Amino acid sequence: MERKPFFMLSNDDGIDAPGLHAMYDVLKEIGEVAVVAPATEMSAVGHAITLSDPLRVWSYHRRGEFFGYAVKGTPADCIKIGYWALLKRKPDVVISGINLGANTGINTIYSGTVSAATEGAILGVPSFAISLATYEDPKFEYAAKFAAKITLELLQRGLPEGVFLNVNVPACDEEEIQGISITRQGKAVYKETFDKRNDPRGNVYYWLSGQKVEPETSLDVDDGAVAANRVSITPVHYDLTKYDVLDELKSWSLEP
């Protein structure tokens, strides 16, 4: 008998999040699923790992049955501790999501959802992050179905070393989906504002708010594809080197 494929599932919205449960239910139909997810919401934690504190892990139950491990840590912590300490065998695919809210453009680097998939790729496992581009009234069905399709594709094809996928699904109904775009990360950045306030004791504090300035509209860009009701798939990696600048830098006179 062939062994079922084995998936590790995480997210940054926490093990309670409906997006993770929607993903779980679909993955369960095509293989075994090990959930290792943050105990609480961990958005915008970037690629944080917990070094100076111990990690606590609880068994999380759903409808009276063991569902997975809740970790008091970040998404990256979850993948690391799952892989190195909790799971009995190496997963065939690492899936992170379904996140509430798009992770496109510059948000990619702040995203805990993406960081879990990054850890999967570092471990040499085909991995992807998947996000639904809405915060309101999310319907995860189509995104979960599409994620299952990608999972099967990854089982068959794998991915080049160090590469993983950042998938963003528009929040429209399935019938309105206009297709799939293979995209690059958008370049639009934020114009931030900090709302300065006084607390009841007169001390100053600030709230960050900001909005993306002119997101790109090309269908070859993650922001543009999602805005046009297309599923965006961006191949990403964790080698930050800007290779085409190496030669220019070598011409600088920095020698002592």
Place this chain on the structure above:
Amino acid sequence: MERKPFFMLSNDDGIDAPGLHAMYDVLKEIGEVAVVAPATEMSAVGHAITLSDPLRVWSYHRRGEFFGYAVKGTPADCIKIGYWALLKRKPDVVISGINLGANTGINTIYSGTVSAATEGAILGVPSFAISLATYEDPKFEYAAKFAAKITLELLQRGLPEGVFLNVNVPACDEEEIQGISITRQGKAVYKETFDKRNDPRGNVYYWLSGQKVEPETSLDVDDGAVAANRVSITPVHYDLTKYDVLDELKSWSLEP
């Protein structure tokens, strides 16, 4: 009279850290310095930003004089709030460091030091992170002097859009420095172990420890250069797209 160049200085070791003060003293000789740094140590926070909590800011004094702003937040928060809310004008260069411990190879993506420089680059300011490759008995003089040299170079030349520098300085004496290498990010990853323990009440917790497996030794790689007592300068960027995989992905049959 020409206006002095204006620098924003941050780090992830906290506003108390000797590496930041060493950097400040050297920058002060070539321009004006605005310090906006985490109130406490923030290592391995990755590119985290604080969204769900307010940010608090204090004035930090040194020898009875205003030294800079201490922020209860991450390095990325510091650069954002400095730029958008605290500083009177746009900095000419953003400097993050001097960090205690190398930020080479895969550590680049976990590094709060690097994330502060990333934010500088996102804001369109020439930026660099600088780290000293030791945790013990750090001598920051040479690294600070070298950082001043890079700062002057950046004032003159700038950097291509979205690109910033990740600089790592070996911990040897200045006379032993073998030169400068322009490098790529190393590919070596960690073999992690999680030490499983019981607390006094019998509850399980885990400590992460790990070591880099076979760091690369080429002088063209950050790890290799530093190990050979060379200063490593890696041009990095925050566009995670793996461009050379775009075409391959387009051949996948993912359309609905």
